[in-house]
Amino acid sequence: MTPAPTPLLELDGLRVDLRVDGALRRVIHDVSLRLGVGEAVGLVGESGSGKSITARTIMRLLPRGAEVAGDVRFGGRSVLELGARDLRRYRATDVAMIYQDPRAHLNPVRTIGDFLLEGPVHAVGASRADATEAAVALLRSVGIPDAPRRLRQYPHQLSGGLLQRVVIAAALLAEPQLILADEPTTALDVTTQEEVMAILDDQRRKRGVAMLFITHDLDLAAAVTDRLAVMYAGTVAEVGPAADLHRTALHPYTAGLLAARPSTTRVERLTTIPGRPVSAFEVGPGCVFASRCAHVEDRCRAERPALRALEDHMVACHRAEELRGALGLPAAAAR
């Protein structure tokens, strides 16, 4: 699995500090990631591991006073250096974002039609008639048949599942090359989660749009993406193929995360990773996972491992070679 020659999106040694009560606080230590054209990558990790901040950095939507080092390149161009006009064009046509809670992310006093059309009409400059036609067609393809009526309705008149479909339609309407989906189904009813995910997955594949899928659900991410990037405390611990990460994980954290998944066939107490998840600003100079790792040694506490290629994975662990086969992966153990 060789990465595409010219990656669509490249995160290169990304480091982010946010201003909290006037002081800078590190939330991302070192995130490097590549996304090919049309590729789907899952960004998986516990809450606070920096997934959403990574997405916001890609959109350049960080709160005021944030400091970013490293680079975000889209199609070879540095996003961090875009001027105001280019940044608007990038947001309007290159990348689209889908959020966790559609109800909070739609203006409650504007109609669904206003929401869908303001992107193409105000940001891109399409005619209202053309945009309406495209919006109606898109709403149909995301499973909303009575589109003309929906366009006149307000967000509070639609269910969460319908709203998220509207958000997906709005994202696709811009014909972007990349969709950032930040936990797009977490806030929905369990019954509609699957439906909405299937629509997003299906539409994305049909249109060849790349996706960075942010979630804490490893299994869901594995089902809809090509590769998984596992994040812990503001760093990427491991990147590997989604299809068999559960068998080939190289990082002790990935293995721990896999072991902590609830089984659908056996009822037993969940295995957990000892200790509590640490925040990016709390970690010492060594490996960010050192305080909870069962395989820790002195070197891990002193020196932070870089993300490096091993087999078809990228892994940030000093002992990756030694530990191969010794991580007690649940899938391997069950076999």
Added chain:
Amino acid sequence: MASAPSHGSRASHRGALAAGRTLARWLVGPLVTVLVASFVISAALALAPGDPVAQLLGPRPTAAQIAVTRHELGLDRSVPVRYWDWLSGAVHGDLGFSIVHRDSVATLIGPRLGTTALLVAYAGVLILVGGVGLGILGGALRRMSPLVAAITGLGIAIPAFVAAQLLVSVFSLRLGWFPATGAGSGLADRLWHLTLPAIALAVAWAAYVAQITRTAIRDEDEREHVETARARGLTAPVVFRRHVLRNAAIPIVTISGLSIAGLIASSVVVESAFGLGGLGTLLVDSVTARDYNVVQAITVALVLVFVVVTTLIDVLHTMLDPRLRRGAERA
């Protein structure tokens, strides 16, 4: 398909029901409020200590004189009967007779109403332009925000009567730009006379409105849906107009409306400070003289204006916020 006609009629029925509810909310409700308030005012005046007859007849009247006068004024009847008399007169524009001025209350109020209405309208415009304008400036431009906060903080701390003294001493006594007293005649002259009173009246309210406006805009600016709009590549002015200001308009309308209603009450102070002879002055004088018909007419008028303004705010709210519309169908 077969169910389409019945669905249509059900929809229109529901529409009529919603219209009925709206009418009840915006017409019947306020009307009942005014009726109840006017009855309470009438009863309170009847029960208040002091007797208008004593004022009328001078020192040492005979018991017979008192009884005759009380009967003439209708003061010997029960409170509900007196209220009913007042109400049936009021609907026809007859507000009773002033025992002090020996004139009908309506002719007494008429010219003064004009002065007070103009003063309040003038101050209202100042609040809308100055207060809302300053608030938008402070909310939209981050750099202006501390300055606006300082100005409004100072403004709120200045009571109307202090503002009146200050304005008179600077702009009429020292600079001579505006008259210190009097209401003037003719529209232009009246506006010129009312400028300082209107400013004195508006300062604190405008500062308050500016503060609320500024915070409403800042709060709205941090909402997720505004981030969504930015993430879609909309320009800053479009995001501000279509999302920030549009949504902040709801609290701004409320506070502006309430402050304009509140102006009517504070106008009393300013009217007496500038010797304007408006409704406020008349009210204070009439209370002292126990001229109950005048007091009743003016207080009910104040209630009426307040109710009209709050109803108007309610109507505007419903226009601004679709979530408040009744009969809005759900998916």
